[in-house]
Amino acid sequence: MAKRILTVSSGKGGVGKSTFAVNFSLALARVAPTVLVDLDTGTSSVRNTIDVPVHKDLYHFFRKGEPLEACLTTLPDQVDPHGHFRNFAFVAAPKHAMEEFINFEEMHRYRLMRAINDLPARFVVLDLRAGLDAAVLDFLPHSNSGILVFTPHHPAATAAAGDIVKALIFRKLRLVLSEEGPLAKDRETRSHLATINALLDKVEDVYDDSLPNLDVFLKDLLLALGEVPAVRALAETVASFHVHFVLNLFNGIRESYEKAIVPFVTFLQRYVSSHLKLYNLGWIIQSAEIHEANCRRRPIVLDGPSESDHAATRLKLDDLEALLLGSPSTTHPVVTKDFLLEVNPEQALVEQLEVLHAMQQESAARHVRDNFAYILRRALHALQTFPAESFGQRRLLTPLELFESLAGQTLTP
Ligand SMILES: Nc1ncnc2c1ncn2[C@@H]1O[C@H](COP(=O)(O)OP(=O)(O)OP(=O)(O)O)[C@@H](O)[C@H]1O
Numbered sequence: 002m003a004k005r006i007l008t009v010s011s012g013k014g015g016v017g018k019s020t021f022a023v024n025f026s027l028a029l030a031r032v033a034p035t036v037l038v039d040l041d042t043g044t045s046s047v048r049n050t051i052d053v054p055v056h057k058d059l060y061h062f063f064r065k066g067e068p069l070e071a072c073l074t075t076l077p078d079q080v081d082p083h084g085h086f087r088n089f090a091f092v093a094a095p096k097h098a099m100e101e102f103i104n105f106e107e108m109h110r111y112r113l114m115r116a117i118n119d120l121p122a123r124f125v126v127l128d129l130r131a132g133l134d135a136a137v138l139d140f141l142p143h144s145n146s147g148i149l150v151f152t153p154h155h156p157a158a159t160a161a162a163g164d165i166v167k168a169l170i171f172r173k174l175r176l177v178l179s180e181e182g183p184l185a186k187d188r189e190t191r192s193h194l195a196t197i198n199a200l201l202d203k204v205e206d207v208y209d210d211s212l213p214n215l216d217v218f219l220k221d222l223l224l225a226l227g228e229v230p231a232v233r234a235l236a237e238t239v240a241s242f243h244v245h246f247v248l249n250l251f252n253g254i255r256e257s258y259e260k261a262i263v264p265f266v267t268f269l270q271r272y273v274s275s276h277l278k279l280y281n282l283g284w285i286i287q288s289a290e291i292h293e294a295n296c297r298r299r300p301i302v303l304d305g306p307s308e309s310d311h312a313a314t315r316l317k318l319d320d321l322e323a324l325l326l327g328s329p330s331t332t333h334p335v336v337t338k339d340f341l342l343e344v345n346p347e348q349a350l351v352e353q354l355e356v357l358h359a360m361q362q363e364s365a366a367r368h369v370r371d372n373f374a375y376i377l378r379r380a381l382h383a384l385q386t387f388p389a390e391s392f393g394q395r396r397l398l399t400p401l402e403l404f405e406s407l408a409g410q411t412l413t414p
């Protein structure tokens with residue numbers, strides 16, 4: 002049975018990850034069984050925004066050896082009187098911060114990853130904590146950004162979201178380029194790997210201006226080596242990387258565009274690549290109602306939206322299976338030579354502005370909780386349209402499993 006694991010991350014704290022993760026999971030649960038896992042094991046925020054008794058949480062999973070499935074909390078009838086959210090469950094983080102769970106060790110982490118893969122759900126949403134250490138990175142996808150949350154109010158949060166993209170794509174490139182990786186099988190390619198890796202170090206290092214981003218790097222490689230398998234594999238990795246984001250605390254197109262979209266897109270173009278695929282999932286307006294709902298511990302989506310909205314997203318089981326499997330991988334190979342062309346940086350910004358205007362047309366004069374229904378529709382569209390590896394993950398892979406899956410793969414013919 003196919004499932005999709007979607008991470009919610011931001012790098013920076015306090016931008017609305019948990020608010021989004023909780024409400025989005027509730028919205029997803031109207032479509033199919035959904036489990037939200039609170040991986041912010043330092044602040045246990047999910048249990049603080051939903052007023053239900055938690056009998057077992059990650060403490061029991063880690064310390065008492067309970068299966069993760071036994072640590073699910075569902076909504077009782079008082080909270081969900083119409084039974085609209087029977088398909089929703091969450092795994093709460095431990096009640097109080099405990100060092101061993103905040104920075105859980107690899108062994109704990111991999112056990113949790115395997116348990117998440119085995120959860121009986123079609124959608125799993127992971128609410129990650131701020132920061133970008135191994136306990137966060139290991140849960141993030143390898144070929145896309147998962148869902149990033151940022152806001153026009155915190156410039157540092159926009160930069161942090163850009164840093165996540167950068168970290169993920171470099172992690173993938175390092176694996177592709179590793180001396181034991183798929184490319185090393187070819188003798189001629191193997192002879193170039195050390196040089197290419199050294200150049201990649203320069204791209205990653207923002208204090209070194211000699212190679213500012215992956216586009217310049219790939220252009221240089223193409224000119225030096227031609228379209229050899231290594232260069233094609235790197236171009237493919239970059240050009241197929243999808244970035245999905247949600248704008249929280251939205252306060253109008255102009256401000257969000259100037260304070261969030263422009264810095265984000267410019268950061269990626271400058272330090273990563275202009276070839277990434279950017280997909281805005283939607284916005285959540287800044288609203289006292291959202292905050293009050295959190296404080297009352299009754300997430301805003303629990304009280305709406307209307308039935309008709311749900312009907313629009315209800316899927317037949319067959320459709321769901323197809324949706325979770327994703328569309329087949331792109332049949333058009335990446336045109337490596339594209340990296341030789343100058344990309345017009347303005348074009349991506351114009352496109353993003355157009356998306357914002359289209360969103361406004363589609364959602365004008367609606368209640369804030371409809372923001373989540375809208376994002377849900379965009380997310381389902383993304384699941385349906387893009388290959389599975391472009392949005393979230395079908396299962397979490399430990400670094401070793403990932404390496405094995407890559408090593409077994411021939412990246413280019
Ligand atoms: N759209 C919104 N409108 C108004 N208030 C919001 C909105 N989104 C979030 N908030 C408020 O902002 C604060 C931070 O939100 P939240 O806890 O969801 O962020 P976070 O990114 O998960 O934080 P942390 O990094 O601490 O986990 C909360 O008080 C929440 O109620």
Ligand SMILES: [Mg+2]
Binds near residue numbers: 041046130
């Ligand atoms: Mg949080």
